[in-house]
Amino acid sequence: MRTKTGFIYVLVVAVLCMGGASLLAHHSWTAQYDPTKPLEVKGMVSKFEWTNPHARFYVDARSTGGDVTTWNFELASPNILLRNGWTRNTLKVGDQVSVTGFIARSNPKMAIAGEVVDGTGKKLFASSTN
């Protein structure tokens, strides 16, 4: 389990760094998100905002105890997402997703999406750092 967590961390860092090197987003992602706080969330999309400067989607994740946490995930902007195969209908309320990313430094329910996998197993481009 520990090894798996380590792998996820490295993988997410790798995904974000690939975008981060070019880094022309409107803000620095490491100023908002903590690279030492990776997370992996599985749950249902409860809201999707096809907006600038970032599209955002909200995921309701249920713990084993039944508590529901709503995560606010940042994506790239719609223009970048569109150029990478997205449409405004790519994610819909009710979709099941698996997301990896990093938690915001000062908002424990906000995160940047590093990798998004939809309910069919398809990996979606996500990096907001692009």
Next chain:
Amino acid sequence: MYRRLALLAIAGTVVVTTVTIGAQGRQGGRGVALPRRLGGEITAPKIPDAPAPRLPNGKPDMTGAWTGSIAWGNIIPALKPGETVELLPEAKKKMAARLVKEDPAVKCILPTPPRGAGFPWRIVMTPTHAFILYEFWGHYRQVFLDGRGHPPQAEINPTWMGHSIGSWQGDTLVIDTIGFNDLGWLDGRGHPVSEKLHVIERYTRTKLGTMRMEATVDDPGTYAKPFTLQGEAELIPGGELMEYSCSENNQDAPFLEGPADTRGQGNN
């Protein structure tokens, strides 16, 4: 298994990051919107290896959609070889005190040239003007090509992007800009400017698909001596600009933490 995959991920990251940073070192900040770069599903057409097109007056036609900029997150990698940035003492203090959340870009405020455009941009040439249209912020610059000069100093209204006039030096379009306010940042690290800022940009379409760019930053109110930045842009064949209404749902600024010179754009 996981260890092997993790090692592969690290190796991949090192390769990709090294290649990209190498490109930045030569060419300043690169654009982000070339679809094929990001492994997306849309593939841009191949750019023919052909000379730059010409206007009826014989000058190179700069028209087209381009991606790439001189610098966005950090001007230092874009410095012309051998050049340095030397801040005056007061400017050094000003820069050191800046926070990431204060970056005008974070608040969707217009970037001060030569701070580049992260998304594609388009040059439109007319006999009297060059217009540079930016997908980023949906903003534009108008460059007067009709031979006029800058307004007298007393009539200058300081702005984020200044007053630009253009002229040709051989095949190079030279854009001379003054009239800046002192609020702009040259990059995400917070390199400051004063109202004495004078920027001279040189755009040379070296071939159909390539635009070489240089910008000399002369600001005696901020820097001990002028310095020149270099970059390169790539044509996006058939490329179109898209809407980017930055302030629509800007949730980020309150959650950005840290000083700009260590955690601003260009540091990650």
